[in-house]
């Protein structure tokens with residue numbers, strides 16, 4: 001389930017009360033912290049750094065539009081500064097910075113009011129999250145979730161049956177989007193939980 | 199006219215109520231979205247990437263001080279991270295990300311409290327905005343505006359006789375500044391409106 | 397002494413009231429404004445750009461982990477985007493952007509809730525600040541301070557006997573940290589005061 005903003009706001013100080021709850025939890029999918037993109041599996045349909053996908057009707061050309069954009073922790077989302085994959089289904093496999101017992105994940109998308117069309121039809125809709133011990137390991141389904149196009153920019157979801165099992169890798173599988181015919185964009189994806197004892 | 203902050207704040211959620219209204223509107227002059235700098239016209243007086251202009255008494259050397267800085271969407275303005283041109287008059291021609299019926303423009307400058315002198319005398323004062331179908335087209339004056347050195351960092355201005363005419367290019371002509379004798383700095387410029395149907 | 401947040405909040409507008417006071421004062425240790433890193437003195441124990449220090453148990457590899465990170469003005473601190481030095485004692489010598497009569501300094505560290513362990517044991521604890529006319533000059537002790545691991549991310553300290561003497565260089569000497577055995581991390585350091593007349 002998606003957690004509502006107000007659930008955490010009681011404990012926030014003035015400095016932090018306006019920020020989404022995801023900003024108050026450690027993110028184990030941050031590149032600066034040691035996480036990395038392992039695979040995009042479906043990468044044959046998207047060439048990093050080339051203009052094979054158009055965004056808003058223009059070729060993608062922004063220099064940092066690699067999947068790494070998703071884990072680089074941008075606090076302000078700029079339209080087009082996202083990882084785009086062709087079609088509505090795409091996969092991102094991440095090596096987390098540490099082994100983590102995962103309790104929540106967050107998906108961020110550009111706010112609608114910042115989108116040139118006022119719509120975010122390239123946003124992911126239904127998606128799944130899997131945990132893995134390593135990349136050759138069988139993936140364990142951690143949950144099915146839906147990003148709400150009417151909701152906040154940063155949406156945090158609770159892992160339904162959170163366990164103490166620590167995962168080193170996470171796979172994000174996007175199953176559908178909000179209507180864009182050509183591509184789907186991921187602005188940021190975060191993984192929260194409890195770091196396993198070393 | 200410059201729009202006052204409180205006019206839009208009633209509709210803002212807690213997350214957004216502290217941000218300037220310009221942050222809640224799409225910006226069609228954003229590089230990440232597909233906009234680009236076409237020309238600076240008066241570029242003979244400013245060499246991009248070299249230290250021919252001094253800022254705060256020092257040569258400009260910051261690696262990103264090109265006119266592109268103006269459309270890169272920095273949410274936090276750092277002193278000196280701006281496009282400086284010699285003198286008080288300068289021009290920037292932008293190709294917008296999409297054809298747009300322009301309703302507002304925003305000019306951002308460093309807040310006074312962040313400036314080493316406590317003054318922002320290098321800020322633009324009077325400026326004009328023109329719309330063009332293409333760069334060879336005759337420019338249509340959209341409005342005369344004044345950036346207020348006592349006002350907020352991000353100042354949004356309404357185009358007086360906004361029409362449904364969609365423009366693909368915008369020219370910003372700075373006519374004066376707030377007193378700096380040597381150069382004028384532009385931190386950010388934004389273009390708002392309604393995207394034309396494709 | 398460390399200044400409490402509420403002391404300045406009365407004068408803040410809605411836009412600014414949630415930001416730390418350090419954000420409302422000019423920072424003369426900002427690279428974009430002309431400041432630079434002169435020396436780290438103890439640099440034999442840390443090789444910029446190589447992985448000789450581990451962070452959170454992983455080799456440091458983030459491309460910008462040079463001492464310059466400390467003066468680049470990042471508004472959002474990302475875990476690991478800091479300058480790390482081996483051990484608990486380290487020194488950073490900065491050339492300020494202008495000669496300044498120093499009234500305050502600010503040390504920023506990652507908020508605890510963003511740290512993977514929930515602890516910030518790599519944060520500086522006791523530190524000293526010195527002022528110098530130039531780098532060969534004898535250093536004048538401006539104050540002894542303690543960064544509070546339970547406090548806000550950005551902590552601003554008043555120089556006890558602030559004088560009108562203007563300094564061109566500042567030395568930050570970290571004397572201890574909050575418990576990390578291997579390294580200490582500096583996310584940001586700021587210098588505030590009154591710019592000397594040119």
Ligand SMILES: [K+]
Pocket residue numbers: 110115119120121122123185
């Ligand atoms: K979009």
Ligand SMILES: [K+]
Pocket residue numbers: 308313317318319320321383
């Ligand atoms: K200025």
Ligand SMILES: [K+]
Pocket residue numbers: 506511515516517518519581
């Ligand atoms: K830390």
